[in-house]
Every structure is written in structure tokens, then in C-alpha cells.
Ligand SMILES: Nc1ncnc2c1ncn2[C@@H]1O[C@H](COP(=O)(O)OP(=O)(O)OP(=O)(O)O)[C@@H](O)[C@H]1O
């Protein structure tokens with residue numbers, strides 16, 4: 600019997616939403632293809648006894664709103680939130696829930712047994728990314744419980760309460776990292792709208808000579824010559840943030856594969872179906 604494996608797929612905000620807009624989904628063909636691949640991968644994994652966790656990014660349903668209301672630094676716990684913060688927090692949560700609802704109902708109609716989980720309900724951070732892994736235990740325990748029952752848990756980058764900042768923004772990339780620390784995970788896949796990591800943003804330089812795709816990155820290397828400032832609003836660090844958390848995953852357990860690939864690509868489907876890397 601093959602050993603049961605768990606994979607985590609993050610559907611990036613750039614894959615499922617139009618990040619140049621506000622509360623705008625990706626074009627229907629892009630979104631359909633992305634979710635079709637998730638459906639195919641789910642059936643493939645299930646047949647072989649493997650399990651799938653989904654996380655989605657916020658894209659245009661979270662980043663512009665977080666910026667507008669200054670929600671990442673939060674309101675601090677010493678003073679109560681101003682009406683501006685109350686409105687912003689309530690508004691962003693409403694936007695995020697509508698995105699999660701859309702993704703989950705599209706997958707449910709494809710017969711993928713998804714169960715949505717809002718991180719806000721499972722974690723209060725202590726200074727956002729500085730939060731210790733043990734505080735993520737209730738979230739991981741619920742994910743484990745859903746997996747054991749045969750469901751596909753769906754989490755997302757979220758606006759959450761924070762013991763120091765009052766509130767903050769928790770990236771799906773950090774949720775990915777924390778889950779790898781608490782569950783046994785074989786592979787992490789980041790699906791976005793570019794084929795991987797380049798020397799600099801491929802949307803600003805699409806020449807394969809001056810801006811090649813970097814196929815592998817040494818996780819131990821402190822600094823690599825990668826520029827990661829993108830052209831859309833991203834309060835959680837964009838591609839730079841993703842590289843940071845992917846490296847932390849690999850450094851914490853070098854048996855976990857970490858892959859960044861483009862929605863709809865053959866690589867994305869192969870990686871989600873647990874095909875070997877580099878085939
Ligand atoms: N060096 C780079 N290599 C590849 N992409 C880069 C680079 N620098 C900037 N980018 C940009 O990073 C974007 C992907 O990062 P982003 O954080 O938007 O991904 P995501 O996970 O899909 O979104 P979200 O954070 O909303 O979930 C691409 O759209 C690309 O234009």
C-alpha cells in the first residue's frame with residue numbers, strides 16, 4: 600500500500616483574481632481552468648489515497664482594502680479601534696468571505712468536498728509573522744480532522760485579530776508555512792500568474808536573456824539577486840514574501856518540495872498530481 604501523502608496548494612490571488620482591480624475575479628476562462636485543474640488533481644490524489652489542503656490568496660478582495668484602511672500595522676491594543684478601522688475590518692472580511700464563497704461553491708459544484716475555514720476563527724496572532732507555531736495548533740487540528748473525514752479544507756489569507764497590533768493581515772503563504780510545521784506535508788505548490796521566479800518581474804521585463812526563469816533556488820542562500828517588486832498592490836510582500844516563506848518551509852524540512860508555477864500550466868497539474876519534479 601502506498602503511503603498517504605498530504606499536499607498543500609495555494610491558489611494565489613494573482614491566479615484567481617484580477618489584482619489590478621478591486622473585488623474583481625480573474626477572467627472566467629482563467630478561473631475555470633485553474634479550478635478544473637484542482638478538480639482533476641483532487642480525483643487523482645483521492646484515488647491514490649492522498650489528501651489535499653487548499654489555501655487561497657486574497658488578491659483584489661484583500662490587498663487594496665488592507666492598504667486603504669491600514670490594516671496590517673493594526674490599531675494597537677492600547678486604544679480601541681476608531682470607526683475607520685471598524686469599517687475597514689468589517690469591509691475586508693466581507694470581501695474575503697465573498698471570494699472564499701465563490702471559490703468553494705465553484706469547487707463544490709465540481710463535486711470536490713470542500714469545507715471553508717476562515718483563519719480569523721482559529722488564530723489570534725502575536726505580532727503577525729512573529730507568532731509562534733503553537734498558536735496555529737487549533738487551526739491545524741481542525742484541518743487534520745477535516746482531512747481524516749475525507750474533506751478538502753479551504754483556508755485563505757485573512758484579516759485577523761492580533762494580541763499586539765489589535766488586528767493584522769495574515770498571508771496565505773504564512774498559513775502554508777505554519778501548517779507544514781504542524782502536519783506531515785509532502786509538497787507545497789504555489790499557483791500564481793507567472794511561471795515561477797525570475798531575476799525580476801517578468802511583467803516588466805519579458806526577455807528570456809535579460810530576465811531568465813530561475814528553475815531552482817538554494818534555500819540556504821541569504822540573499823539572491825532577485826528583484827521582487829511587482830506592479831500591483833500587495834501588503835504581504837508579493838513574490839518576495841512568497842520566496843521568504845517557501846525557503847522557510849524547505850529549511851525546516853528538506854523533504855518538503857516547494858514549487859511555484861503558473862495557473863493552467865502542465866507543470867501546475869503535474870505538481871498537484873504528485874508527479875516527480877523535473878519529469
Ligand atoms: N522576480 C519575480 N519573479 C516572478 N514574479 C515576480 C517577480 N517580481 C515580481 N513578480 C510578480 O509577482 C506576482 C506574483 O506574486 P503575488 O504575491 O501577486 O502572487 P499570488 O500569491 O498569486 O497573490 P496573492 O498574494 O494575492 O495571493 C506576479 O504577478 C509577478 O508579476
Ligand SMILES: C=C(C)CCOP(=O)(O)O
Nearest residue numbers: 656657661756770771835
Ligand atoms: C490581504 C489579505 C487580507 C490576505 C493576504 O493573503 P495573501 O494574498 O495570501 O498574501
